[in-house]
Amino acid sequence: MSRLGYCTNVHPAEDLPGILQQLDTYAVPVREKLGVDRLGLGLWLAADVAAGLAADPFARKKFRAELDARGLGVITMNAFPYGGFHADVVKLSVYEPRWTDRRRLQYTLDCFVVLDEILSDDVAYGSISTLPLGWREPWTETDDTASLDALAELTRALRGCSKVMKLAVEPEPGCILDTVADTIAWLAPRVDPEYIGLCLDTCHLAVSFADPGETVKSIAESGLEVVKVQASSALHVAEPKAALAELREFAEPRYLHQVRELSADGTVAKADDLPEALETLPGEGPWRVHFHVPLHAQPDKPLASTNDVITEVLRAVPADRTVEVETYTWNVLPERHQQDLVDGIAAELAWAGKEIS
Structure with missing residues (x-):
């Protein structure tokens, strides 16, 4: 299926030989396990690799x-992590450099140059997802202006690509553009919707407790579009106080795991990371945790996943949207939730394929 693939940010390699080796180790066996002639990829390239390929037409070919x-066919790219995505501690560094920094613009431009060459021929348009400007603080009006200027320069470059190319801004809890509503409010009056829209990460959407169908409708009504969907599932905890031991297993040191609690009055309490949530949130209402869990396997009770959000989003978005499975957390899952990576990725893609068929 030409619009479905998995994101290679699950693999740590940050040089071309290493990338090809990991594709041989994982992507090719996944393709063979699924019994398909071509496997879709959402390609992640660290900034140095993207720059090297962008500067060398022969290397791209x-x-x-x-x-x-x-x-293997590239159906989209992920340019959210700049590099070091599998360092021992990533946390807030994944939001650097921000869109106020020239390096972020250059990295994204390099990725579009690469994608213009390697995009699969059967994909209607190229898409690259990016961070929602940056972490929420510090942020000033000057930062706002600098980010807008960078996006305007990017748009001018996209108009010159040989293929149709679009940037997909990905809302994430805790960032400047925390929710889809924030992202619409910031983007809609400022950008050309022909070239810039949203990456709808279904884990992030679930964590915000927003209604999936109404969210997709609001994007369309704003004049923007869902450029791509990242199919990912969050942890759902109906009764946090009864699941503290299980939750602590997911409080790992590499990635940030934002938590939201839905109160009885409909308000949402916030914590920037799971260890903080375990100490500060009241635990009276359900929690959603930004921890990408495998799509095909529900976590052990009393935990659950938010696969229903994925299903609702896929029903609501246009039928030709690119869908990128993005479970990058395999290596930091609690040991009893881990699985062979080839088997796991293949099972996730099979699950997602049924949802969009």
């Missing part, structure tokens, strides 16, 4: 040939 030879 060779990379495309290497992908073709393996039966």
Whole structure:
């Protein structure tokens, strides 16, 4: 299926030989396990790799040939993590550099140059997801202006690509553009919707407790579009006080795991990371935790996942949207939730394929 793939940010390699080796180790066996001639990829390239490929047309053509030879097709790219995504501690560093920093613009431009060469021929348009400007603080009006200027420069560059290319801004809890509503309010009056829209990460959407169908409708009514969907599932905890031991298993040191609690009056309490939530949130209402859990396997009770949000989003978005499975947390899952990576990715793609068929 040409619009479905998995995001390679689950793999840590940050040089071309390492990337190809990991594709041989994981992506090719996943393709073979699924019994398909071509497997879709949401490609992640660290900034240095993207810059090297962007500067070398021959290297881009060779990379495309290497992908073709393996039966792998790039359907989208993820340019959210700049680099070091598998460092021992990532946390807030994943939001750097922000869109106020020239390096973020250059990285994204480099990724579009690469995608213009390697995008699968059967994909209607190229898409690259990016961070929602940056972490929420510090942030000033000057930062707002600098980010808008950078996006305007990017838009001018996209108009010159040989293929249709679009940037997908990805709302995330705790960032400047925390929710889809925040993202609409910031983008809609400022950007060209032909080239800039939203990446709808279903884990992030679930954590916000927003209604999936109404959210998709609000995007369309704003004049923006869902450029791509990242199919990812959050942890759902109906009774946090009864699940403290299980939740502590997910409080790992590498990634930030934002938590939201839905109160009886409809308000949402917030914590920036799971250890903080365990200490500060009241635990009287259900929690949603930004921890991408495998799509095909419900966590052990009393925990659950938010797969229902994925299903609702996929029903609501246009039928031709790119869908990228993005469970990058396999290596930090509690041991009893882990699975062979090839088996796990294949099972997730099979699950997602049924949802969009």
